[in-house]
Amino acid sequence: MVCDLLVVGCGLSGSEFLCNLLQALCERPPSRPVGISVIDRSGKFSRGIPYSDLSPPDSLLIESVERSTPPDFHEWLVDKEREPRFGRAGELVSSVQWLRQHGADIARRRFADMYCPRHLFGDYQQAKLERSLDRARSLGVASVSFQVDEVVDLAADGGAGWCARLASAESVRFCSAVLSVGAIPRVPHPSLFARDGYIEDLYADGFTSFKAVVRDRPANRIDVAIIGANAGAIELIYCIETDADLRRKIRGISTISTEGFLLPGCLSSEEKTSSYLGFDFPSAPAYVDAARNSIQERRLRTVKGKVVSLSKNRDQIVVRLADSSELRAHVVVHCGGAGRMDKHSSGLIASIQKMIPSCENRFNKGFKLDAGTYKISGAARVSILGPLLNGDTVQSYVESISTIHRIAPEVARHVFEDIIRDLSQPSELEARRVRSGRYQP
Numbered sequence: 003m004v005c006d007l008l009v010v011g012c013g014l015s016g017s018e019f020l021c022n023l024l025q026a027l028c029e030r031p032p033s034r035p036v037g038i039s040v041i042d043r044s045g046k047f048s049r050g051i052p053y054s055d056l057s058p059p060d061s062l063l064i065e066s067v068e069r070s071t072p073p074d075f076h077e078w079l080v081d082k083e084r085e086p087r088f089g090r091a092g093e094l095v096s097s098v099q100w101l102r103q104h105g106a107d108i109a110r111r112r113f114a115d116m117y118c119p120r121h122l123f124g125d126y127q128q129a130k131l132e133r134s135l136d137r138a139r140s141l142g143v144a145s146v147s148f149q150v151d152e153v154v155d156l157a158a159d160g161g162a163g164w165c166a167r168l169a170s171a172e173s174v175r176f177c178s179a180v181l182s183v184g185a186i187p188r189v190p191h192p193s194l195f196a197r198d199g200y201i202e203d204l205y206a207d208g209f210t211s212f213k214a215v216v217r218d219r220p221a222n223r224i225d226v227a228i229i230g231a232n233a234g235a236i237e238l239i240y241c242i243e244t245d246a247d248l249r250r251k252i253r254g255i256s257t258i259s260t261e262g263f264l265l266p267g268c269l270s271s272e273e274k275t276s277s278y279l280g281f282d283f284p285s286a287p288a289y290v291d292a293a294r295n296s297i298q299e300r301r302l303r304t305v306k307g308k309v310v311s312l313s314k315n316r317d318q319i320v321v322r323l324a325d326s327s328e329l330r331a332h333v334v335v336h337c338g339g340a341g342r343m344d345k346h347s348s349g350l351i352a353s354i355q356k357m358i359p360s361c362e363n364r365f366n367k368g369f370k371l372d373a374g375t376y377k378i379s380g381a382a383r384v385s386i387l388g389p390l391l392n393g394d395t396v397q398s399y400v401e402s403i404s405t406i407h408r409i410a411p412e413v414a415r416h417v418f419e420d421i422i423r424d425l426s427q428p429s430e431l432e433a434r435r436v437r438s439g440r441y442q443p
């Protein structure tokens with residue numbers, strides 16, 4: 003397959019980038035339709051992990067609607083609430099109920115203390131991309147294809163071209179690429195699996211494996227240890243506390259973190275409930291209340307420590323901490339942060355590291371970029387958007403809706419300029435594109 007632009011990963015970042023690029027193409031139509039290939043391994047186009055069914059249906063935005071989402075989304079909510087027939091096939095019951103409950107506040111545009119279901123934000127982002135695609139198609143400025151597959155390898159293809167190899171063994175030749183692949187995956191534990199009571203990634207299946215592991219334990223008084231105490235941990239605590247069956251089976255929940263607090267809400271079982279580092283971490287009050295109740299019922303405790311190893315011992319997992327203490331639990335869930343660039347946990351990132359030695363930034367959390375461009379230093383046609391920008395490149399944490407919405411237009415502007423430049427200087431790749439017959443105008 004041959005295209006002008008390859009977009010790898012189409013969660014919120016890939017989708018917001020596409021909306022901006024398509025808008026630029028509609029405003030300044032190119033000399034022929036631009037061929038864009040979008041590849042995502044989960045197939046959750048526009049939604050990615052947080053806003054699709056990879057998160058439980060009642061998952062809420064971490065920050066308030068006002069603080070974290072664009073004004074356009076607020077107006078979408080107002081229209082949605084007014085829609086006479088919301089609650090149609092395909093809409094989540096939890097989202098419909100939430101809209102009904104919050105109708106009055108939505109109509110009055112009171113968004114400051116509102117935490118809406120993340121799936122609703124996914125509905126909005128998907129509708130936004132569909133609108134952009136329809137407009138671009140009707141104006142004939144782009145030909146966009148979507149494919150469920152994984153890009154496992156990226157390499158220069160001689161001249162100005164590049165080549166991506168897919169898990170399906172197909173390959174894609176392209177001139178420019180945007181990597182919007184989310185956070186760097188953690189290296190999985192080599193010998194512990196769900197059958198042992200170990201959940202490496204809660205969001206691989208919307209908590210289904212976690213619930214199955216708890217359900218399948220014969221004992222009723224089981225202990226759960228959560229590695230990490232950030233947004234994922236508090237979401238799991240909320241899931242347990244709002245599910246009567248899980249509550250009945252689970253005797254204790256321990257979060258283990260270097261801070262010893264549950265960061266969203268800054269709760270601690272040592273009653274040191276406080277602002278951490280002098281500022282509040284935002285979190286949906288429903289989540290904070292669930293964690294507070296769990297502490298009061300003596301189910302949840304927060305442990306300060308650093309996990310150094312995990313091992314299986316009969317029906318439990320032994321969690322060893324850096325101070326040589328240990329903790330035993332029937333189920334251990336890893337809610338720690340993302341992986342690092344040096345872990346080689348992603349074939350795609352490893353292939354770029356092989357091609358461009360020392361391409362990682364000084365925090366090892368993303369790539370070194372050419373100043374002001376969002377392009378990988380040494381691979382000037384490969385742009386980055388999303389968590390891979392974390393580090394010193396952007397002056398904020400790029401794992402939030404607001405930052406992605408702020409940066410996507412800039413990435414799109416640079417890529418748009420490259421595409422327009424390419425179209426004015428037909429290359430060998432352009433000749434191949436025409437010969438291959440794919441993305442023909």
Ligand SMILES: Cc1cc2nc3c(=O)[nH]c(=O)nc-3n(C[C@H](O)[C@H](O)[C@H](O)COP(=O)(O)OP(=O)(O)OC[C@H]3O[C@@H](n4cnc5c(N)ncnc54)[C@H](O)[C@@H]3O)c2cc1C
Binds near residue numbers: 015052063154388403
């Ligand atoms: C559980 C969770 C909840 C969150 N909640 C909020 C919130 O409430 N508010 C907020 O502001 N931010 C939140 N965030 C931060 C979040 O990271 C951003 O809002 C945003 O979702 C990031 O989007 P993304 O597209 O960069 O990454 P992702 O959503 O991770 O999407 C990346 C996509 O790339 C695909 N992909 C990865 N590798 C490949 C490959 N090699 N080939 C092909 N496809 C690939 C994946 O399938 C995925 O669809 C949350 C994050 C998580 C994980």
